[in-house]
Amino acid sequence: MHSASLAATTAGYAxxxxxRILTKTxxxxxxxxAIGATVTYVTAVRPALRAPESGAGDAEVLRRRSAGFLTWAGALLLVTGYLQLAARVARAGKGMPFGDALAPGRIRDFLQAxxxxxxxxxxxxxxxxQNAVLVVTAAALIALFAPAARRHVDRIALAALPLSLAVTLIGAVPTTAPVGLDGWLNLVFDQAHIVSGVVWLGGLALLVVLAGTRKRLGGGAGLLWADLWRRFGFVAMVCVxxxxxxxxxxxxxxVGGISQxxxxxxxxxxxxxxxxxxGLVAAGAFNQFWLMPRIARARAADDSASLLHLTLRHFPKVVWGEVVLGVAVLAVMPFVSGSARTEAGSxxxxxxxxxxAGGAALAIALAVSLYATAKASDALARRSAASEAA
Structure with missing residues (x-):
């Protein structure tokens, strides 16, 4: 398409x-x-640390690092939540400069309208x-700055998990009843998209940060990390x-057509x-079909050195790439605004x-595909372990 034609079709795009880009991202x-770290800690990290193969010293190192991550996650949520609220004020009504919207008085007037x-x-x-719950969530996580609170990181993470989820869910509450079934489905799928996306990215970020403790872990930490990666793999698959x-x-x-x-x-x-x-999905597939079978092989051979290398050096490198891609997705999200249908006049x-019916068929096909992927990954892991044992 010529540039003039493209400019004409994108004329309705703002x-x-x-x-707006910075506050939304x-x-x-x-x-x-907040959401990704608490969900991942509760569903993957905490169970792995409580497993029999988890050494007490290694578990304590990872628990302290997790508490530190959760603490800074709370601080980040507090700051970005305030900036997002100011952005809402700036876009409300006839709008105003973002700098003016940061004033507490402007925010108070907006909330009391x-x-x-x-x-x-x-x-x-x-x-x-929504923001009252956000402050409570952030305060609970920031409390982990205190050494006494860090001894109760499990309880604090369990309490912060539903609170952090409530932050986004409350913000989506409609002030008028959605029109028809489509309106309700839009709300449900929009929140499912947000929650699953942030769990995926936040979980990856937490595990990358935890992997940075490898120099402080013992030689048997590979077993713990093999279990941890396996548990998070299930969480990531659900998110996908x-x-x-x-x-x-x-x-x-x-979007009304492929050409749009x-x-x-x-x-x-x-x-x-x-x-x-x-790219994120491809990296996850690489983990499932290439790295996990090799981890199983090293585990079956009782090769601690290889297991440690795979779980704490090779695997985190791939996950770092996933984190970069995930942050790039968040940076692009502010640009995905409006509607291609509106721009194109569809x-x-x-x-x-x-x-x-078509959507249900696609969802079932996807579920079968993910189930088959998990089974295939397990089969490859068992085959690798069996060949190593033989």
Whole structure:
């Protein structure tokens, strides 16, 4: 397509301002730290540290490092949450400069604004409750700065997990009833997309930081880390499924045809995001089909040196790449705004029985694919272990 034609088709696309890019990306980084780290600690790190193969000394090192990560995640959530709230103020009504929106008085007026006509609750009230929960969540995590609190990191993480999830869920509460089934599905899939994405990225970041303790761990730490990577692999696979299904729904709602992916501003931004997510999935597949079988082989051979190298040197290098790609996805998200359908003049998406049947078939196919992937990875691991034993 010629540049003039492309400019014409993307004329309805509004490029986000720099402050909007920074605040939105920062906010999702804050959610990744709080939600991703607490979910990963509770579902993968904590069980691995309590397993019989976990040495007391190694477990304590990782528990202290986890507490430190959670502490800084709370601080990041507090700062980025305030900036995101100011961004909402700046975009409300007729808008105002972002610098003015940072003033506490402006924020107070925004939160106290009366409900719009027909709304069951004021939008400001929803954001007030959301940010109150955000402050409580951040305070619970920041409390881990205190040595006495770090002795109770398990309890604090368990308490902060539902609170951190509530931060994003409360913010999505509609002030008026969504129109039809599509409206409700938009809410559900949007939050599923956000939560699964930040769990995936935040979990990767936590494990990379924990892997930085390898010089302080014992020679048998490879067993602990093999278990930890295995547990997180299941969490990541669930996130991949949720991101894919919700992403397909949201893409269908906003993109009316394949060509709109490269002929509209929204579509181009979405295409870049899809490419980055595909890179994340490819890295995860590499972990499942190449690294995990080799870890199983080293474990079966009781090769502590190889196990330690694979779990704490080779594996983290791949995960670092995933973290970089994940941050890039968050940086692109502010650009995925508006709708390709609107830019291209296409009609709004209207669901039907055919659409739901097709979506259900895709979801089932994806679930079967992920299940087969997990089984294939396990089979490769067992085969590697058996060949090494023989």
């Amino acid at each position: 490029m986000p301002q720099l402050w 920062g906010y999702f980084l804050g959610l990744s730290g 009366p409900a719009a006509k027909g709304a069951w609750i004021a939008q400001g009230t929803v954001y007030l409750v 499924g949720a991101v894919t299904v919700s992403g397909l729904w949201l893409s269908w709602r906003h 992916l490269w002929t509209t501003g929204y579509g181009i931004a979405l295409l870049v995001k899809i490419a980055l997510v595909a 009609p709004k998406a209207v669901s039907s029985g055919t659409v739901f």
